[in-house]
Amino acid sequence: MTERILIKLLEKTASVRLGVVILVLIIAASIAGTGTAYDVYHSWWFAVLLGMFGANLVACTALGIIRGTTRVGSLITHIGILVVLAGVIAGSILGTRGILSLEAGEVSDAFTTDDLTARLPFKVRLEEFRIDWDRSAPHLLHVGVMDAGVRTSIKVEPGSTYDVPGTDYRIEVSRFVADLLVDREQGIISRSDNPANPAMLLLIHHAGETEKRWVFSAHPEFSMSKDGNIDIIYRHDAKPLDFASRVTILDKDGSTTSAIIKVNQPKKHRGWSIYQTSFDVARPGWTGLEVVYDPGVAIVFLGIALMNLGVFLVLHRRFSKSATR
Amino acid sequence: MATAALLAGDIFRNRLVRFFGIAALFGGTVATVVAIILRWLATGHPPLSNLHESFVFIGFATGLAALVVELTFRTRLVGAASALVAVLALGYASVLDSSIRPLMPALKSNWLIIHVTSYFLGYGALAVATVASALQLAWSFVPGADPSSLKRIDLLAFRLVLLAFPLLTLGLTTGAVWASFAWGRYWGWDPKETWSLVTWLVYALYLHLRAMRGWRGRRMAVVALVGFVFVLFTFLGVNFFVGGLHSYR
Structure with missing residues (x-):
């Protein structure tokens, strides 16, 4: 008797029609979430939708097993999805994450998460933070000459002189500063040779006169011009090729571990993972690391493996029989 | 050339x-393929990192899928129209910025190859499935259309989606694994992630409506066409309209 009620309940929950409706709602909500500031994905009703989706999937998987109607491939795929969802839930209940920000030489175990400070079970010392820049990025001058109606882009190199085509202007690139800083005593200096705040001193030759003009890639608005007829915007989009933190991990028992942490190369330590996430061009030597404790990740990966195995089994089955369905 | 000759044939x-x-x-x-290999040798990294390289690869994937369809199914028009799609993809690639720039840190990973390749091969198969579904839909309104060839083209579209779905699954899930290593989270509801999940769900819906509710013909073709609108938005629309971590141009 109870068995029949249970099966009846399973049938209701497992309904394909219900599954389709839930899927369509999840699709609609997910799309809506990419276009609004409102956090759809962490709202209670989105969690309810995912819960209903999970229940539908559990029911039709259970029913498939009881009746022996579900094929192995789709069974494994569905179980895989459920395992992924279980991993997500485990991670959100048991896991924690936050930002560990360090200056060179600093030791800390404190990380911030949602404005709260929490502590790691070990300390981390930042030995060095390094950025490798892409120095092959071109120096571009976007030049506009009002009276001649000319707009053009010129690729320039420090030390060379260029004619502005269609005008009698000549631009000489007299100096390049990679990381410009205005010092009260020394004037304009380069803080480092990293192209963090690139600037150029241009000599603009026109009608027998020469104007000195600084142009700044990161701050075009700072450029001051005497000759309003010629407008120059400088662009040097040098991006980091790589950035890495060299750290030492200090355990409570006194043991130490050295590691280099990069993007795509996190460090795992005592169940925690440490990721390279941020840098700040204005603060050389500072690093932003993300620390994550998530026991659900392994479960999610297992689910992912099952999903892939399942869909390939479905494909294999369909193509190996001469079905016309 | 292939389009013209297949059409004429x-x-x-x-x-x-x-x-x-x-x-x-x-x-x-x-x-x-030769062009892709040469570019790989020239840049020193897999040529899957910007829009130009992506369109070249998609052109290849579509051409490959069209070839397979032409050799196995011999369905009229589908091969020819798909070859045209491949040419359009390559043509669009040729007007995009093809300059070689170093790889940004997040892309320096072997996951790049499997994540992007499986997606683009899947997209190629889906492009041909979409061509087939569009032809099927158009044909179904022609009076006196042969029902058996309509059925055949319906089956072809279904098989292509069936072939593409594991590739989409592999692309989606390896993306999650890679994100876990690179960004410290396997899922972050980044717009690209969200749209690719949505696309995956739409094709999952396609397969379930067919297998469980017995959908065939026009209704199925419409779902396939809607699915490809999602593919296009995931691949291109997100970069241009929404942004996020995945906006490589």
């Missing part, structure tokens, strides 16, 4: 012309 039922069409399609696909 279809229209005039001339085997020699059709053979020339297949040869042209094969030649074009092989030439694209």
Whole structure:
């Protein structure tokens, strides 16, 4: 008797029609979430939708097993999805994450998460933070000459002189500063040779006169011009090729571990993972690391493996029989 | 060339012309592979990192899928129209910025190859499935259309989606694994992630409506077309309209 009620309940929950409706709602909500500031994905009703989706999937998987109607491939795929969802839930209940920000030489175990400070079970010392820049990025001058109606882009190199085509202007690139800083005593200096705040001193030759003009890639608005007829915007989009933190991990028992942490190369330590996430061009030597404790990740990966195995089994089955369905 | 010859072969039922069409399609696909390999050697990283390289790869994937369809299914028009789609993809690639720039840190990973390749091969198969579904839909309104060839093209579209779905699954899930290593989270509801999940769900819906509710014909073709709108938005729309971590141009 109870068995029949249970099966009846399973049938209701497992309904394909219900599954389709839930899927369509999840699709609609997910799309809506990419276009609004409102956090759809962490709202209670989105969690309810995912819960209903999970229940539908559990029911039709259970029913498939009881009746022996579900094929192995789709069974494994569905179980895989459920395992992924279980991993997500485990991670959100048991896991924690936050930002560990360090200056060179600093030791800390404190990380911030949602404005709260929490502590790691070990300390981390930042030995060095390094950025490798892409120095092959071109120096571009976007030049506009009002009276001649000319707009053009010129690729320039420090030390060379260029004619502005269609005008009698000549631009000489007299100096390049990679990381410009205005010092009260020394004037304009380069803080480092990293192209963090690139600037150029241009000599603009026109009608027998020469104007000195600084142009700044990161701050075009700072450029001051005497000759309003010629407008120059400088662009040097040098991006980091790589950035890495060299750290030492200090355990409570006194043991130490050295590691280099990069993007795509996190460090795992005592169940925690440490990721390279941020840098700040204005603060050389500072690093932003993300620390994550998530026991659900392994479960999610297992689910992912099952999903892939399942869909390939479905494909294999369909193509190996001469079905016309 | 392949499009013209396959079309002519279809229209005039001339085997020699059709053979020339297949040869042209094969030649074009092989030439694209050679171009991809040469670029890989020249840049030192897999050429899957910007829009130009992506369109070249998608052109290749579509050409490959068209070739397979032409050789196995011999459905009229589908191969020809798909070859045209491949040419359009390559043509669009040729007007995009093709300059070689170093790889940004997040892309420096072997996951790049499996994540992007499986997606683009899947997209190629789906492009051909979409061509088939569009032809099927258009044909179904032609009075006196042969029901057996309509059924055949319906089956072809279904098989292509079935082939593409594991590739989408692999692309989606390896993306999650990679994100876990690179960004410290396997899922972050980044717009690209969200749209690719949505696309995956739409094709999952396609397969379930067919298998569980017995959908065939026009209704199925419409779902396939809607699915590809999602593919296009995931691949391109997100970069241009929404942004996020995945906006590589």
